[in-house]
Amino acid sequence: MARLTINQTNFTAGELSPRMLGRVDIARYQNGAEIIQNAWPLVHGGCTRRDGTLYAATTKFPAKRSRLIPYVFNKSQAYMCEFGDLYVRIFYPDGTYTGVELVSPYTEAMLSTIDYVQGADTMFIFNTQVPINRLRRIADLQWSLAPAPFVTKPFDEKGISFTTSATISDVTVGTGRTFTSSVSAFLAADVGREIWSGGGIAKITAVVSATVATVQVITVFPVTPMTAWSIKGSPQTTLTPSAVGTVGGIISLTLGAAGWRSDDVGKFVKVNSGLVEIQSVSSTTVVSGIVRGAITSAVASPANAWSVEGSVWNDIDGYPSTGTLHEQRLAAAGSPNYPQTIWESRTGEYLNFELGTKDDDAMSFTVSSDQINPITHMAQIKALIALTYGGEFSLTGGVEKPITPTNIQVKNQSVYGCNNVKPVRIGNELYFVQRAGRKLRAMAYKYDSDAYGAPDMSVLSEHATETGIIDMAYQQEPESILFLVRTDGVIATLTVDRDQDVVGWARQITDGQFESVASIPTATGEQMWVIVRRTVNGVQTRYVERFTSGIRVDCGISATSGPGASVWSGLAHLEGKTVDIVADGVVMQQQVVTAGQVTIPRNAFVVQIGLPFKTQIKTLTPEVQGNAGSAQGNSMRIAEVTLRFLQTTGCEINGQPVAFRNLGSQALDKPPVLFTGDHRMENLGWDRGQASLVIEQNQPLPFHLLCVIKKMTFND
Template sequence: MSRATKMQTSFNGGEFSPRMFGRVDQAVYEIGVAECENFVPVIQGPVVKRSGTIYVETPKAQCRLIPFVPFTTQGYVIEASAAAFRFYTNNSRIETAPGVAYQVTTPWTWAQLNVLDVQPSVDVLYLVHGQTSPRVLARTGAETFALSELVLKNGPFDDDNTDETLTVTADGTTGSITITSSGPLFVAGHVGGLMRLEAQDFAAITAWEPGYNGVIVGALRRSEAKVYYAATAGRSGTVQPIHTQGAEWDGVVVGKDINDKDAGGILWQYRHDKYGIVKITGYTSPTQVTAEVVRRLPDSLTSTASWRWALGAFSTANGWPSAVTIWNERLVLAKDATLYGSTVGGYDDFGERNSAGELTSDRAFRVPLPDPNPILWLAADQELLIGAANAEYKATRIQGEARPDIKRQSKYGSGQAKPCEAGSRMLFVQKAGRKVREIDYNYQRDRYQAPDLTVVAEHLGKRKILGLTYQQEPDSLVWAWRADGLLLSLTYSPEEQVKGWARHPLGGDTLVEWATCIPDPDGDRDQLWLATRRGGKRAIVRMAPLWEVGDSRNEAFFVDCGLSYQGPTAQMISGLGHLEGETVKILADGSPHPDRIVEGGAITLAESRASTVVHIGRGYSGRLKTLAIEAGGQDGTAQGKRKRIISVVLRMLETLGVSIGVQGLPSQPIEHRLSLDAMNRAVPLFTGDHEINTIGQHERFGQIEISSDQPLPACLLATIPVLETAPR
């Protein structure tokens, strides 16, 4: 038999798929594990037991969590349930009175909230769903909010009508009017949408000309597709009127002009241009609707029918936008396979021409995808990234033009989950929900590429991945949740080539229904918030900070849906109504306490264990299992040969309460209490190497299993097994 010592110094490759268990030829095999449950791989290499979750509140109903971060030091979590928003900040719910949640009424059902798209912009959130008109949530105070309809002006519109037999007239040019069509045109779903009506032509109106003598008050003139009426009489000047509001002179009024001629000039009052805009307010019949004028109509529309019209792009009949982002100082909306961009700096203005009727680069745009591919999400980068049902695209700004150029980048397709911006890259869930891909620019190919981040952990996508959220500080972690309620983490640092997955089943078989991240009120880290369910009980919780070197024992929070008591020495701990009837784990003054059942919303500690700092909640276990050890044999590889682990040295950092074993045998707890340690004090956290001898028997894989079942911290730095391998 041959002996070898094989040290694994890093676990940040994360949990591998069983399909990878034979790939000892791959460098990544050296840093992967077979199971990583409730341990978080960190960039430096170790795995750290994930912290517990702190109970915040019981939600009104099944809910989605929406982050709202106006400033880096001020973050809110919105509890979005059917027809209502509730708000959390500074680790607690905003209330109008003790126990009474501050609430804003909303128009969305739970099914709609699942795919509601959200885009923040300082103190407001833009919210869109394809079945309802867009909304804006504005922060009106530190603890007050207002939800209103997003009112768009000057568009956007669908294609212009080309059927010259289908005409419209209006019975007025301002205020409330009735619009009548020559044939079936309207449906009830057009109510709430816009309509643009254009004059057939201005041939009946005299064109403005300079130096015309004999202008009378009230005379109409057309100029640059605009109509003006004379507020004064006399001879016209030499300055052509082009203004779009108010009144302006077209020449000098007194004295001589530059040609030493007598003064001339007319005060021209802007009346209207060639088109006007209305908002449809009521449906009468397929040929008649009522409307409110939002941009004055040309006078001729009251007497001359016109086939020059266009319906608004957004309405109940035509559909509402279903995706939103902000890119290049534009609000960009998506409906079906078309993008609609606002004017630069004017998020509510979708006018495609300026006041002079010109198509300039700062005006709004409307552009379809190259393929009829429904747009599911938008993400702003240097280019605009577009996720559609069957492909990914980029929109690139064209110098001097408003309309961007759109090119397909890949053909993976997306689901409804909003992409997650992690550092300098975008991550998205592929359409089947089984893979997470990162979007990164490839300079050699001059296009974006989207490699699969789950390629070595494809088994984690067996149940559909529903969403992603990014926790930047203190460790770069992407969190995902699946349709079966399992929480996943991805330790993500592409600069360090670290991409390691882990599973995080919550204590008590608790399921995760949504997750999001916001800054901690202290500003030194990000918080992970979860909407959870256990049986018929729902809870909003936030994960305690990941254990860091030097943290106090009293900060060791390793229970789920838990609460803490800090105060004078106490034996009875109350306020646990959300855990009523459950068996809970307890850490009292830094030491595990026997389990208790919550009765009447309280527990009672042993008389000898009355404590000043107590953490109580559902228990959970951390579990790490290495891949089959490859240490070589007398004639090559150790794979497929009978082997025995003779001893293991486990290198730990500030760790307590772990057990170690090998596959198929009971694990052995690692005892850290020394004979000199006082029995009435908590055992100090252990840092260093701990060796366990003769723990294995002959078998063919040689895997080490490490578990942490107590509510205590654990940080595993390395495993150093001595392996005895038999010849084949």
């Protein structure tokens, strides 16, 4: 019979996967737990009861989903934005609603695919269905949300797109086919241009009327009639500028045949090494425009030597899905029809995407690979990073040089792919959720291989994220914790400090389902906010709440009364719910909220009232190597256990209460003295093949477990 003292000094490996319960041979088994629920492993080694949440507000539309997005100008001017179905509401850091509500173009269905980046007091918001919007704070109660007023958007020779019906007399390859549009579509200068629809291509050989053209079918059209089609290229005729024109001047552009259309206003014409933005259309042959790039000559330019180009950000091609700020440029990427294209603004001019070849000009380039990889997110660590559905790419200039229109290197670093969850940077690593939503990877530059690696941070605790991740945010202080919202409403937390080799997972559960998470800085660190779906009085509703240090209930209130009070109101949001009550530091009997209030037996000056939650830690069966080999599978008895606590009161071990408090005439109705030190318990019994402890904190009281010391007996 072997007698040993085993000390589990820390929980820095967090909650290990059930798949890992046989891996008693690895170091993380000794530092892990089978369950860590409603507690946080700490970098220092111990485990502490998680913070509770304070109620801030009910979402505007409780029956609809909403999303939290932080707006941070500096550490003293930070706000939380509630994005919902076609609205945005602004909150102060203390949870107070500012009263500011903005009209938003984002529907409930778009919220999960919104991306954003903020520079100073301007936030750019991206979604493929809506032009890039700009959220700005002018003053605390003055905000604006509107399409960003770009000086110039990226443009290309796109031709003209139609969403009206059209037919063709014969879809097969051949000449003399008749193409008929349901609306006026053709002009004389369209002869020589191509019609595209659904893979079919036809060249226009003659224009019969505004609605009828004769075409040569080059590639078979899959269907007729067609509902979407386009005329590619530029008008096939000469173009003559009225003057050479300097930048900012107004000139006219004349075609040799009818080719201008009313919707050409706002498009750009490249001619004779210059650039002209069309301001007005005088006729089908003459337009006026402002010179954006100096024209070198006023001579006529033949067909195909000039071009008319339109913005690639539009309702038909879609808008960028993501963006970031990099090297004083606004980078945008991932529109539906240009899924692998990245656009970068002029240096220092976020609203100017006029393409050029000078080092500070705007630019566009395509992330090329052997498969279609739509860009999902843009971010930066050591380099500009493009995260796509199928892989991760780094974008750099030359050696120690910035990216320029003539100097760009794109390298495929890995092929994991990512989902819609916005990546989070922690130190020098970029944390992103793999495309299936079940793995968390940390991308970082590796000096030994001169490449970027992205190891799986959830490999030993894959169960923590197995239902899928839909949102995440990072708290740097007071504890380094990454919050990940799962599809089932549980928050998986990752305590992470790579320098200390701490990667500790845990699960945070509440009476409801977490749906969104975000963080903003405060004077003492980052404050985590959540949107929680709860069922109250039989009705499903959604609340904006914030994790707050010192609060040990959920969806709670923290209230004070100078003269003291026994009736406490402000609880209408918890009508009919059973709540925990802490009055002047003393835990009172649970009560049911009635008419938005509760009544306690005596007057109190300070209370916390909210939903209860239970902290639970279940230790793993220890591994001991002896002369006969492993102790696994043997009869085990924990003869004595010593728990080392810090500032703790109220706890159970295997269902047995831990007596922290000494009763006496001076102890009643006073807060319990917090205990720091070792607490010993005996006679916990035998068990065949396992010797785990279940340590629970069921009360809204402080709990901080430092280590677990077991005196054990093993029998064959």
